[in-house]
Amino acid sequence: MNPVSRASQESLRDHPLQDAKEGLLSGFPDSDEAPKCRACESRQKFQLKVVLPGLISLVFFILLLSLGLATSKSENCFPFWSETEFVTVKKELPAKSKTVHFTAGLRYNNQQELYRPVYPDKPQYVGEPSQELDDAWEDLVGAVNIFVTPNEQPSLGGGLYFQPESRLYMAQYAIPPKLIRSDMTLSPIIWSKEKGRIIPDFEVDHTCRDYDALKEWANARDSANPNRYPQNAERLHAEGN
Numbered sequence: 001m002n003p004v005s006r007a008s009q010e011s012l013r014d015h016p017l018q019d020a021k022e023g024l025l026s027g028f029p030d031s032d033e034a035p036k037c038r039a040c041e042s043r044q045k046f047q048l049k050v051v052l053p054g055l056i057s058l059v060f061f062i063l064l065l066s067l068g069l070a071t072s073k074s075e076n077c078f079p080f081w082s083e084t085e086f087v088t089v090k091k092e093l094p095a096k097s098k099t100v101h102f103t104a105g106l107r108y109n110n111q112q113e114l115y116r117p118v119y120p121d122k123p124q125y126v127g128e129p130s131q132e133l134d135d136a137w138e139d140l141v142g143a144v145n146i147f148v149t150p151n152e153q154p155s156l157g158g159g160l161y162f163q164p165e166s167r168l169y170m171a172q173y174a175i176p177p178k179l180i181r182s183d184m185t186l187s188p189i190i191w192s193k194e195k196g197r198i199i200p201d202f203e204v205d206h207t208c209r210d211y212d213a214l215k216e217w218a219n220a221r222d223s224a225n226p227n228r229y230p231q232n233a234e235r236l237h238a239e240g241n
Contacts, residue, residue: 086171098207112195144172147166
């Protein structure tokens with residue numbers, strides 16, 4: 001036998017798998033060094049270009065929204081009590097609003113005459129002069145002049161009138177909060193079938209400060225009504241004010 005052929009047979013017999021692998025993979029680079037798919041790279045770059053700006057815009061929008069909400073809350077949220085209001089009332093009354101249904105509407109009857117609906121269970125403020133109307137208005141307005149204690153007087157800047165009889169100072173509570181805290185509740189415009197025209201409907205719900213609570217607090221400090229002020233002064237002194 002040819003010595004070369006014998007050596008080749010011995011080599012194949014001793015390393016058959018290695019030689020077969022080398023023969024099959026000859027001409028191909030190692031798998032770790034294989035070139036990447038150009039189409040895959042292009043697709044990934046395209047997706048990155050499309051998605052990345054969207055993500056940046058979304059994050060930026062969320063930041064602007066958060067900043068806007070924080071600014072709106074801090075600047076537009078009107079506090080219940082203002083700095084100029086009496087310190088004691090802010091301590092003694094809760095910051096509570098109240099919803100009230102207004103009954104000052106106007107209607108047309110079947111004869112196309114304008115009239116004001118009357119609710120017997122509600123106080124009447126309009127009509128023929130009577131003691132009932134006067135009492136209703138007096139109760140609605142409540143106390144105008146109120147007592148201020150010596151401890152409270154400095155918070156109003158001092159110089160208040162001192163009433164010797166009660167040994168208390170005096171201040172005035174004359175402007176209803178409604179005139180300062182403008183109410184933006186709208187009155188709908190409705191169609192009157194009786195008159196064949198539009199009219200405003202004033203009988204809607206309004207939400208504002210609890211005026212009854214404010215009036216009750218002022219009445220408890222009334223310094224003018226002879227039926228109230230002696231007891232009010234005595235109570236304020238007893239409370240150590």
